[in-house]
Amino acid sequence: MKAKKLFFWSLHIFFLSGLFYAFGHFLKTPRSSMLARRLWAYESWIILSFYALFVYLTLKEEEIRLKKPESLLAWFKTVLSVNLLLLIFPWGIFLLVAPQELLQMFELTSRYWRILGLGSLIGALIYYVPHQFYKKKISYYILVFGAMDNFLAGFILSLLFALHKVPLIAWSVSPLLFYFSYLFFRQGKEYKKSFSNRINQPIRVN
Secondary structure, eight states, X not given: OHHHHHHHHHHHHHHHHHHHHHHHHHHHSOTTSHHHHHHHHHHHHHHHHHHHHHHHHHHHHHHHHHHOGGGHHHHHHHHHHHHHHXXXXXXXXXXXXXXXXXXXXXXXXXXXXXXXXXXHHXXXXXXXXXXXXXXXXXXXXHHHHHHHHHHHHHHHHHHHHHTTSSOHHHHTTHHHHHHHHHHHHHHHHHHHHHSHHHHHSOOOOO
């Protein structure tokens, strides 16, 4: 429990530090540089939006845990729906089809961002399986994959931001990725507890 609290507090610190960083640059940018000022304002709004979503999801989950713990699976599917929407847009479609001039404004000019957009759409298809076919054995392996995938994505973005390789707007997704990683990990443990016999059963090859 202490580890979980420390983890959640670290995510709050991540979000707030990013928000203060972006908003501080917005205040320091002179009005004569209106484009740069608007970009800092937009980045502040994005971080604030992700942070508000994170706070809502964590508070709602705790409320359900205290009042109706049996509804946590339904809640996980709701959060997974949010994850799917984010993977489709903005992390998927926007990166894939946005005009090059717009991506250049946000310093997302590398072709790898286009590849990431395609990967996000593929990820949405993969994570759709546990959302709709939760009781299928493959869902467990997708939950484990989702925990590792989201954690590595958040870690890599944080590392690249620290090395000044990616802009703040890319890093702002990291805390939310860590949160989704925790949810996939926790749900994977719950799945294994409920369907351990089926998971350990060898896959038959006809």
